[in-house]
Amino acid sequence: MEKKYDFETLISKKGQGSYKWERMYKENPNIGDEIVPLSVADMELKIAPEIINGLKKYLDESVIGYTGTYDNYYNAVINWMEKRHNFKIEKDWIVTSSGVVSAIYDLVKAFTKEREGVIIFTPVYYPFYSAIKDNNRKIVKCELINDNGHYKIDFEKFKKLSENKNNKLLILCSPHNPIGRVWSKEELEKIGEIALKNDLIIISDEIHFDIIIPNNKHTIFQTISKKLSEITITCTAPTKSFNLAGIGISNIIIKNNKLRKKFYNEQSKSAAHVFAALGYKACELAYNESEKWFEQFLLLIDKNQRIVNKFFEEKFLNIKAPLIEGTYLQWIDFRALGLKKEELQKFFNEKAKVFMSEGYTFGDGGDGFERMNLAVPTHIIEESLDRIYKEIKKEYKNVCK
Numbered sequence: 001m002e003k004k005y006d007f008e009t010l011i012s013k014k015g016q017g018s019y020k021w022e023r024m025y026k027e028n029p030n031i032g033d034e035i036v037p038l039s040v041a042d043m044e045l046k047i048a049p050e051i052i053n054g055l056k057k058y059l060d061e062s063v064i065g066y067t068g069t070y071d072n073y074y075n076a077v078i079n080w081m082e083k084r085h086n087f088k089i090e091k092d093w094i095v096t097s098s099g100v101v102s103a104i105y106d107l108v109k110a111f112t113k114e115r116e117g118v119i120i121f122t123p124v125y126y127p128f129y130s131a132i133k134d135n136n137r138k139i140v141k142c143e144l145i146n147d148n149g150h151y152k153i154d155f156e157k158f159k160k161l162s163e164n165k166n167n168k169l170l171i172l173c174s175p176h177n178p179i180g181r182v183w184s185k186e187e188l189e190k191i192g193e194i195a196l197k198n199d200l201i202i203i204s205d206e207i208h209f210d211i212i213i214p215n216n217k218h219t220i221f222q223t224i225s226k227k228l229s230e231i232t233i234t235c236t237a238p239t240k241s242f243n244l245a246g247i248g249i250s251n252i253i254i255k256n257n258k259l260r261k262k263f264y265n266e267q268s269k270s271a272a273h274v275f276a277a278l279g280y281k282a283c284e285l286a287y288n289e290s291e292k293w294f295e296q297f298l299l300l301i302d303k304n305q306r307i308v309n310k311f312f313e314e315k316f317l318n319i320k321a322p323l324i325e326g327t328y329l330q331w332i333d334f335r336a337l338g339l340k341k342e343e344l345q346k347f348f349n350e351k352a353k354v355f356m357s358e359g360y361t362f363g364d365g366g367d368g369f370e371r372m373n374l375a376v377p378t379h380i381i382e383e384s385l386d387r388i389y390k391e392i393k394k395e396y397k398n399v400c401k
Helices: 019-027 049-061 071-085 100-111 127-133 155-163 185-197 257-269 277-289 291-315 341-352 378-395
Strands: 094-097 117-122 138-143 145-147 150-152 167-173 201-205 232-236 250-254 329-333 369-373
Touching: 049 277, 071 094, 071 277, 094 100, 094 257, 100 127, 100 167, 100 201, 100 232, 100 250, 100 257, 117 127, 117 155, 127 138, 127 167, 138 155, 155 167, 155 185, 167 185, 185 201, 250 257, 277 291, 291 329, 291 378, 341 378
Parallel strands: 117 138, 117 167, 167 201, 201 232
Antiparallel strands: 094 250, 145 150, 232 250, 329 369
16 A cells, blocks of 8 residues: 655744745734745645655764765766656766756856846746846846736747847746746747757756646756757756755756856856755655655645635636646736735735735736745645635625626
């Protein structure tokens, strides 16, 4: 009989320095202990016991000194990539970083000069904007087309932006945060064709690459062709997949030796060496021993997103929560309420006491939306939805069925 993992026990992060919990209490100090934030993309679930027990054993038997990568670590990453994604990589291609965001900052500096353009498909994960702006590069926005809740790439606009010789880089979010799209192979091929024709380098942020809803297929961008593998930097990590967001380890995959050296050089300027002994071991344990936990986790996310989708379909007119294809983040359209962004935030935080990520923080096309984190026990989702319904029914009966 297959082991059943615990995805219902809630461990409160109150008073532990959790970014999203602290922010929730700052925004509304009077909320009760039963409220759980559904914002920042880390989980409110117990870590896989294989990882916990493995780390305990490691602490019993080891000294936490300055630690670099080692063969068992590399093998765990290489085997996971091939097993889960049919992505055959070599040890030399792996460059570790303390996180994908810090890697993107360094990559932007490594492959562009000041005032050169970096293309992003918006709305998108907000650190993309800061990585470009903080490095004095130009944010070049290519807004996605929202076709009744299904987002598409505006290829005509992307082609035009790519032909501008000042634009040197595309940061691709795949799967796409916050909208939950898993780009099809055909869409990725089209992106690649335009990029190759216009000498764009591509940073492919694939941190959610494992978290693919059943019956959807994710293609790692650089596997599409040999030519694309030479112009692509693939950003990966075990942190989203295995509830390890605070462990400080990511694996940046760079096949092209020249690009890899440029990245190394940029990292060294800020002394960005990774000595994450526990991070390396946690990644190894996740990839080698925790796949069954992860498979059950995916079923939880699919269950939770379907509950959210059905709830909005049954209870409201024109408030929509389309099913996602990947990530554990659901993009909900509240524009029917007719509220300005500050009003919408106030309504949820103060009245409904549901703390999600505000759509406007993801840029163009995000106003009126909220991003809900589904990586929580199902009863937390259900309780949050009940509070949403109660408050909307009280004030906005016109959108209720």
